[in-house]
Amino acid sequence: MPAPLIAAALSAIAPALAKQGLDLLSGIFRGAATKGAQEVAELIEEKTGIDINDVADNKVTEEQWGQLKEFELQNQSILLEYRQQEDANDLERERMLHADRADARAMQTDAMKNDDVFVRRFIYFYATALTLLTFAFIFYASFVHQYTEANKEASRIIDTVLGFLLGVTLSAIIQYFFGSSAGSKSKEEKIKNLTESIQSDKIQLQEGGKP
Structure with a gap:
């Protein structure tokens, strides 16, 4: 079961994503812990196995960053809607x-x-x-x-x-x-x-x- 999005970690998630050039994902996680952000977090874990909360704790490896970039590229239309x-x-x-x-x-x-x-x-x-x-x-x-x-x-x-x-x-x-x-x-x-x-x-x- 996907881990719930930790509201306190959001302030660190968006800047970390933006630093890696993941502007589309960064825009989704830049505000409050909304339903849309939670759904995207669950989709990320479902597709890549990455807990988005690990981004805030700097626990993401280079390989996982590559997976996130590929995820963003393959799901642009869905992410744009969110x-x-x-x-x-x-x-x-x-x-x-x-x-x-x-x-x-x-x-x-x-x-x-x-x-x-x-x-x-x-x-x-x-x-x-x-x-x-x-x-x-x-x-x-x-x-x-x-x-x-x-x-x-x-x-x-x-x-x-x-x-x-x-x-x-x-x-x-x-x-x-x-x-x-x-x-x-x-x-x-x-x-x-x-x-x-x-x-x-x-x-x-x-x-x-x-x-």
Whole structure:
């Protein structure tokens, strides 16, 4: 039975594939652990016997890299369809995130009109608590926890949690309170690039070529 796709490994899978010139596969594994990415991972293991999670752990041999390149070459049309779906999913996620932030700021604007002090300041209390907890965890991970072979599994969990806190929690707080017009412009450009990528993939799929 094919191994499940490990979400925490995705950040390492896509760059490793791109480094080997496997741009089509890299595009599929560049985002979240979606159904499409899982199906491609299962297809790879079925056709080549390679667990895509091994790519993140740098356990792929030269022979296996050759198998992956051959797999990409022989399954271009199928992979293009998955790539197109991933691009569409990325685009929709960006639009939803943009809408969520706008709704959150509108909600806070309404909350500021409330007579209850706690309601008006809840978002600030919440953000402060999360920020302090994040920095406390960073301090623990950096100066308290002992990274040894005996507690290797615990260390991996700490690395995953630390990545989540820095990449999601703290990042979301900073973007919410300090988001600028430059940040908004960057988001708009990303949505535009994703839209163009979808259109490009559609053309490549119709022509039967590689993007």
